[in-house]
Amino acid sequence: METIIKERIKEVKKGNAQAFEDIVSFYQNKVYFICFRMIGNKQEAEDLAQEAFIRAYTNLDSFDERRKFSTWLYRIATNLTIDRIRKKKPDYYLDAEIRGTDGLDMYDQLAMDEALPEEQVENLELRGYIQTEITALPPKYRSVIVLRFLEELSLQEISEVLDMPVGTVKTRIHRGREILRTKLRHV
Amino acid sequence: MRCEKDIIYLMHKYLDEALTDEEQRILSNHLQRCEDCQRHFHELKRTDTLASDKSKITTSRSFTDSVMSNIPQNKNRASWLGWFRHHPLVSAAAVFMLLMVSGIFSAWNQDSQVTVSKQEGVVIEEGTVVVPKDVVVDGDLVVRNGDLRVDGHIDGDVTLINGQFIDDDPSEAPEGEELQAYVSGELNYVNQIFEWVWYHAKNFVGEVFSMQEKESPE
Numbered sequence: 001m002e003t004i005i006k007e008r009i010k011e012v013k014k015g016n017a018q019a020f021e022d023i024v025s026f027y028q029n030k031v032y033f034i035c036f037r038m039i040g041n042k043q044e045a046e047d048l049a050q051e052a053f054i055r056a057y058t059n060l061d062s063f064d065e066r067r068k069f070s071t072w073l074y075r076i077a078t079n080l081t082i083d084r085i086r087k088k089k090p091d092y093y094l095d096a097e098i099r100g101t102d103g104l105d106m107y108d109q110l111a112m113d114e115a116l117p118e119e120q121v122e123n124l125e126l127r128g129y130i131q132t133e134i135t136a137l138p139p140k141y142r143s144v145i146v147l148r149f150l151e152e153l154s155l156q157e158i159s160e161v162l163d164m165p166v167g168t169v170k171t172r173i174h175r176g177r178e179i180l181r182t183k184l185r186h187v
Numbered sequence: 188m189r190c191e192k193d194i195i196y197l198m199h200k201y202l203d204e205a206l207t208d209e210e211q212r213i214l215s216n217h218l219q220r221c222e223d224c225q226r227h228f229h230e231l232k233r234t235d236t237l238a239s240d241k242s243k244i245t246t247s248r249s250f251t252d253s254v255m256s257n258i259p260q261n262k263n264r265a266s267w268l269g270w271f272r273h274h275p276l277v278s279a280a281a282v283f284m285l286l287m288v289s290g291i292f293s294a295w296n297q298d299s300q301v302t303v304s305k306q307e308g309v310v311i312e313e314g315t316v317v318v319p320k321d322v323v324v325d326g327d328l329v330v331r332n333g334d335l336r337v338d339g340h341i342d343g344d345v346t347l348i349n350g351q352f353i354d355d356d357p358s359e360a361p362e363g364e365e366l367q368a369y370v371s372g373e374l375n376y377v378n379q380i381f382e383w384v385w386y387h388a389k390n391f392v393g394e395v396f397s398m399q400e401k402e403s404p405e
């Protein structure tokens with residue numbers, strides 16, 4: 001896949017903007033997952049993910065083609081989201097509950113669309129709860145562990161995305177996972 | 188029994204897919220005889236499974252279209268900018284020469300006004316400089332802060348500063364033979380980068396600027 005993506009990048013660099021569409025299609029859910037897990041809000045995640053692709057496009061000339069495109073793209077998405085979290089008003093943490101509900105909205109809608117059986121509806125509540133707890137993690141753990149939950153990057157690659165030592169990445173993943181474990185063990 | 192942190196560390200290492208065979212053996216041996224650790228390990232694995240679930244985390248249907256309609260379509264311009272960035276001295280000199288030859292010094296301070304280096308036969312309509320049909324501009328043309336539409340012909344190079352070349356097909360700027368239909372020479376864009384070049388060139392240009400003003404008080 002990385003080979004096809006690299007070809008598309010070359011085409012975009014040559015001036016064929018339409019070739020970027022394949023890149024967006026391929027990575028959109030991955031980038032969205034990072035943004036959504038970090039920010040916990042559907043609409044904000046969608047905005048951030050779109051912004052990440054637009055930035056990637058406008059800065060494509062600075063992308064070194066010998067490197068992995070995905071880590072470069074995820075770096076843009078992660079930095080944008082971290083910035084957004086930082087810029088949030090201090091009442092952000094008070095907002096967390098509403099934010100969690102926001103996550104549920106999406107599932108509620110799905111529940112209506114598909115008329116899910118009861119068992120799965122419980123599952124939907126669980127999903128909202130998980131997201132609330134991830135969003136409640138201190139930001140420094142959140143970015144690292146969300147990249148781990150993407151289940152695609154090695155610890156080394158996560159350290160490149162976040163520009164921090166592998167040791168720090170490990171420690172924060174372990175710490176974040178333990179915090180989440182204590183929150184999720186009874187649900 | 189209170190278990191060492193080492194065992195918990197191995198659990199995390201397992202989840203990070205980084206266990207060696209030896210560590211794997213130590214972990215499973217311990218888990219076989221320690222219920223507390225079994226529970227702990229189960230909870231950790233479950234946490235990872237739940238948080239990594241991507242089944243309902245997907246973008247809206249309009250996502251790709253939305254991105255594509257928000258990206259600048261004209262990549263030609265971007266590569267021009269890239270070129271300028273890599274050749275700062277040449278850029279400064281080029282802009283300076285441009286100013287010298289095009290005779291638009293006097294309008295430079297009026298920032299947003301449309302200016303054009305040659306006036307004969309050229310019309311300015313709502314921010315667009317138009318070379319009407321049957322008009323042939325003899326020599327190079329410089330347009331600043333405005334778009335350019337050529338219905339007639341330009342016998343020389345065209346330089347657009349903060350503007351676009353308006354073409355029947357707006358998705359890309361004309362090149363090669365297509366361009367030759369309107370312009371005999373080259374089509375150059377100088378856009379936002381102008382301010383940047385200006386910043387680097389201003390001390391140098393500034394002197395000439397004041398000289399020029401003294402000589403031709405317009």
Ligand SMILES: [Zn+2]
Binds near residue numbers: 189190221
């Ligand atoms: Zn134990």
